[in-house]
Amino acid sequence: MVTQTSMIPAVTFLLPLAAGAPVLFWKRIDRRVQQGLPILTAALVTAMGAWMAYMAVNGVVLTAWSNELRVDALSALMVLVIGFVALLASVYSLRYLRLEGLIQRVGADAAAGRMRVFYGLLLWFFGTMLWGCVTNNVVMLYVAIEATTLTSGLLVAFYWDRRALEAGYKYLMLLTIGISFALFGCVLVYAAAAATKHLSGGNALLISEVRTVVPFIPGGTAALAIAFLVIGFGTKAGIAPFHPWLPDAHAEAPTPISVLLSGVMIKMALYALARTVSIFYPSWPQVTTFLVVLGIFTMVFGILMALSQDDLKRLLAYSSVSQMGYVLAGVGLGTYLGCYGGLYHLVNHALFKSLLFLCVGAVIHATGVRRISALGGLRHRMPITSGCFLLGALAIAGLPPLNGFWSKLTIYLALAKAGLWWAAIIAVATSFLTMAVMVRAGFRVFWGEPRPELAVKEAPAVMWLPMATLGALCLLLGVYPQAAYPLLDRAAAVLATLGG
Amino acid sequence: MNPAVLHANLIETLSLTMVITSVAAVEMRRLRLSAIAYLCQALLMVSLLVAFGAANTALYWWAGVALVTKAILTPWFLFRSLRGIDDREVKPVIGLGPSVVVACSLMWGFFHLAHGQIASLAPTGMAQLDVYRTNLAVASTVFALGLYAVLTRRDAFKTVIGLCLLENAVHLSLVSLAPELPETALFGVATEVVVTVYLLLYVIGGVRQEFGTTDTFRLRELRR
Numbered sequence: 001m002v003t004q005t006s007m008i009p010a011v012t013f014l015l016p017l018a019a020g021a022p023v024l025f026w027k028r029i030d031r032r033v034q035q036g037l038p039i040l041t042a043a044l045v046t047a048m049g050a051w052m053a054y055m056a057v058n059g060v061v062l063t064a065w066s067n068e069l070r071v072d073a074l075s076a077l078m079v080l081v082i083g084f085v086a087l088l089a090s091v092y093s094l095r096y097l098r099l100e101g102l103i104q105r106v107g108a109d110a111a112a113g114r115m116r117v118f119y120g121l122l123l124w125f126f127g128t129m130l131w132g133c134v135t136n137n138v139v140m141l142y143v144a145i146e147a148t149t150l151t152s153g154l155l156v157a158f159y160w161d162r163r164a165l166e167a168g169y170k171y172l173m174l175l176t177i178g179i180s181f182a183l184f185g186c187v188l189v190y191a192a193a194a195a196t197k198h199l200s201g202g203n204a205l206l207i208s209e210v211r212t213v214v215p216f217i218p219g220g221t222a223a224l225a226i227a228f229l230v231i232g233f234g235t236k237a238g239i240a241p242f243h244p245w246l247p248d249a250h251a252e253a254p255t256p257i258s259v260l261l262s263g264v265m266i267k268m269a270l271y272a273l274a275r276t277v278s279i280f281y282p283s284w285p286q287v288t289t290f291l292v293v294l295g296i297f298t299m300v301f302g303i304l305m306a307l308s309q310d311d312l313k314r315l316l317a318y319s320s321v322s323q324m325g326y327v328l329a330g331v332g333l334g335t336y337l338g339c340y341g342g343l344y345h346l347v348n349h350a351l352f353k354s355l356l357f358l359c360v361g362a363v364i365h366a367t368g369v370r371r372i373s374a375l376g377g378l379r380h381r382m383p384i385t386s387g388c389f390l391l392g393a394l395a396i397a398g399l400p401p402l403n404g405f406w407s408k409l410t411i412y413l414a415l416a417k418a419g420l421w422w423a424a425i426i427a428v429a430t431s432f433l434t435m436a437v438m439v440r441a442g443f444r445v446f447w448g449e450p451r452p453e454l455a456v457k458e459a460p461a462v463m464w465l466p467m468a469t470l471g472a473l474c475l476l477l478g479v480y481p482q483a484a485y486p487l488l489d490r491a492a493a494v495l496a497t498l499g500g
Numbered sequence: 501m502n503p504a505v506l507h508a509n510l511i512e513t514l515s516l517t518m519v520i521t522s523v524a525a526v527e528m529r530r531l532r533l534s535a536i537a538y539l540c541q542a543l544l545m546v547s548l549l550v551a552f553g554a555a556n557t558a559l560y561w562w563a564g565v566a567l568v569t570k571a572i573l574t575p576w577f578l579f580r581s582l583r584g585i586d587d588r589e590v591k592p593v594i595g596l597g598p599s600v601v602v603a604c605s606l607m608w609g610f611f612h613l614a615h616g617q618i619a620s621l622a623p624t625g626m627a628q629l630d631v632y633r634t635n636l637a638v639a640s641t642v643f644a645l646g647l648y649a650v651l652t653r654r655d656a657f658k659t660v661i662g663l664c665l666l667e668n669a670v671h672l673s674l675v676s677l678a679p680e681l682p683e684t685a686l687f688g689v690a691t692e693v694v695v696t697v698y699l700l701l702y703v704i705g706g707v708r709q710e711f712g713t714t715d716t717f718r719l720r721e722l723r724r
Contacts, residue, residue: 139681143688150692153699162710166719168703169656176663176696177650180643180670183689184677191677202682220617 004055006062009069009134012048012079016041016127024120027113034119035094041123042087045130049080057486063136067206070136073490077343078133078271080487081350085263086126088466089256092358093122095462096255096365105159118158118254124151125260129268137205138186141272142179145236148265149175156253156261167252174245175236182232182272188225189276192217211279222280226287229276230294236269238321239294239328240301247305250317255361258313262320263354267346270324274331274342274495281334281497288498291332292415296423299325303433312360312370315441316353319396322430323349329427330411333418334498341410343491347484348403348477352395355470356438359389362459362467363445369454372441377450382458386446388467393442395474397435403477507554511631514548515638518672522642522665523603526649527596531587531657535578538661541642542571545668548635549675556626556679562686566671569690574664574697581657581701585708590655590715602648603641610640626679636676643669656704656714660697667693 019041023034055062056073063070071079097118102111128151132144149172157168194204196216203209214222235242246266250258280287302322309315327349330342362385363378364370379386395402398409408431415424458464477484521541528534549563594602614637626632642665649662671690674681708714 137685139685140688143685143692146692146696150695150699153703157703157706160706160710162719165703165707165710169700169707169716169719172696172700172703173650173659173663176700177647177666180666183670184673187674187678187681190681194678194680205682205685 001059001061003061003063007064008048009062009071010064012045012134013127013130016123020120020123023116023123038090038119038122042083042090046083046087049083052076053080053487056490068137069134070208071134072494073487074494075133077487077491079130081347082129082264085350085354089259092463092466093256095460096361121151121155129265132268132272136207138189138207139205142183142186145269145272146179155257156249158254164252167248171245171249178235178242179232181228185225185228185232188221192221207275214279215283222284226277226280233269233273237273238266238324240298240321243321246321247314247317251311251313255357259354259357262357263350266324267350270327278495278497288332288334292329292420292423295325295329295332296426299430303430306437310372312372316356320353326411330414331495333414335414336492336496337417338414339495340488340492341407341414344410344488345407348407351470351473352392352404355388355392355467358467359385362463366456367454372444375445376448379446381456384464385459388471389442391471391474393438397438398431401478403474406481508631511551512634514544515634518544518638519607519641522645525661525665526645527599529589531582531589534661535575538664539575541668545672546571552675561683565686565690569694573694577698577701581705589658592653594652603645606641606644611637632676636673639669639673654715654717656707656716660700
């Protein structure tokens with residue numbers, strides 16, 4: 001592994017933060033600039049992410065600011081996924097969030113200002129997520145993750161109606177409390193690493209350095225730190241039972257924000273959890289059993305809750321809880337195969353959950369309805385949306401030859417190889433339940449009894465193009481799963497601190 | 501009296517008063533009085549950090565950050581959002597009597613934990629000293645009281661005060677856990693608390709406008 005100093009990791013997150021400031025504070029900014037800046041920024045970040053991924057695959061770790069920022073394969077993977085999903089969400093926003101529609105909803109006086117806030121905070125939200133992925137400082141990791149909550153809080157409450165306000169209040173309150181536990185965990189990790197006397201003060205904050213002194217950290221402190229980190233980052237990642245903020249926030253936020261929350265933000269929190277807790281696996285292997293149990297509980301709980309939902313967005317939100325359980329069970333194992341499966345599923349879930357949210361957004365945009373029982377027979381009028389939804393539903397259920405099949409199969413095999421047959425069986429059963437939930441919802445909305453009162457037409461090209469792109473990727477990674485191998489292989493090796 | 505003993509006594513007195521102000525902030529039924537109790541606690545915390553500063557001069561900087569963020573900005577936001585409204589709190593789930601019992605039990609429990617299991621809780625050499633153990637016990641109690649307020653108070657404004665207590669406790673615990681924490685990290689942590697409080701009060705202002713109440717237990721029922 002070669003370390004190379006580069007400013008790219010810093011530019012990656014500073015660019016969206018800098019671009020967001022004029023959008024947010026310059027009242028007379030042109031609307032086209034407002035809408036164009038997020039697209040341009042996300043495209044540049046995706047390109048930088050691709051370059052960092054290329055470097056990582058070739059064994060180069062990029063560092064900046066005296067190792068405060070560090071991009072290895074795992075960070076590069078996250079930057080690439082966040083950049084790409086943000087790019088598609090920004091393009092989709094062009095038609096989804098139109099001034100005319102907003103004027104009807106919040107009034108002419110508030111609408112223009114609200115548009116500025118939307119795009120400005122979108123950029124800051126994007127920047128803070130990227131900051132969390134490139135920082136190597138354990139306390140700054142907490143700061144970045146809390147910053148994602150602050151930048152997205154007003155986006156969740158964006159429509160400022162009763163539902164949105166309740167969701168925004170819950171989101172800010174529960175996530176701030178949860179993440180306070182993560183701060184305790186991060187500080188304990190730092191204090192314990194500094195107390196070993198093997199690292200100087202500043203170095204004890206760097207995750208890459210702390211890894212080397214974990215065997216010297218007392219058992220009690222390690223257990224306490226792990227518990228705090230799991231509660232703190234687990235809350236943000238939507239891990240049950242710390243998930244109550246998630247269904248409301250994901251359902252009430254404007255769809256492009258739901259895509260970012262469900263598609264990437266919760267993954268970024270899980271990344272933080274895996275990044276910090278995995279350093280303890282070699283000294284405390286019993287942690288892995290705890291994480292697998294938590295993952296299995298989350299996947300079952302999430303899908304059971306999704307079963308009873310009549311609101312399309314809440315159904316997808318609970319399904320996200322369930323899918324995060326798969327990712328946690330994979331990376332929680334600590335083995336190479338488990339981490340590979342977990343990270344692969346993280347990428348796949350970012351693709352198909354973003355796709356599903358975009359499809360549901362198109363339905364809401366066309367009909368103004370999100371209750372499954374009030375929808376039906378949309379397939380003739382929205383053929384592209386219905387096709388994309390079906391593709392996403394089958395991919396999330398893990399049906400071959402789609403991408404979800406391979407990542408879930410890898411997780412089943414990893415669980416079985418670790419001797420956790422019971423976990424593998426539950427994971428397979430949950431997949432069948434997922435298929436039932438998603439296909440049933442899709443059937444009722446697109447194939448069910450047509451509703452004559454719903455005079456709808458297909459989503460505009462700016463909205464269906466991101467959906468088609470994601471659908472194509474779900475198919476591509478299904479028929480050619482090797483495409484993701486070089487980067488996933490390196491990224492899994494970062495987390496896989498246990499043999500097997 | 502020996503100056504070292506006097507110093508230790510001063511720190512312990514300030515620490516224990518922190519717990520009393522926490523209970524007052526949680527239990528005052530008038531929200532303005534509750535905010536005043538919070539302000540008193542923030543000033544006590546600043547004094548405590550100055551007192552600790554005698555042993556570790558870096559903590560003077562911490563005291564300055566706490567003064568600006570916790571004793572000036574946060575109370576300012578709290579008082580501003582209470583301007584021109586009826587400041588009577590929505591009746592809480594649990595009253596004064598049980599709250600005092602909870603506070604005493606928490607204090608007793610955390611005091612024993614901090615003095616018995618300090619090696620696990622705070623793995624630094626300095627934290628083994630008596631005053632730092634007491635500080636950690638007080639911080640843990642204030643944290644738990646903040647959490648208690650968030651869980652048992654129905655008034656959204658009171659839950660924000662609970663959150664402020666919780667964040668004060670986090671700040672205070674860092675004195676025992678990580679007194680060498682670089683200023684940039686501390687500044688990041690402190691700034692986020694202020695922004696969180698500002699955003700929460702902003703959203704609660706919208707809740708009051710839309711729902712006509714800040715009773716968090718009724719939001720789901722009223723939104724239909």
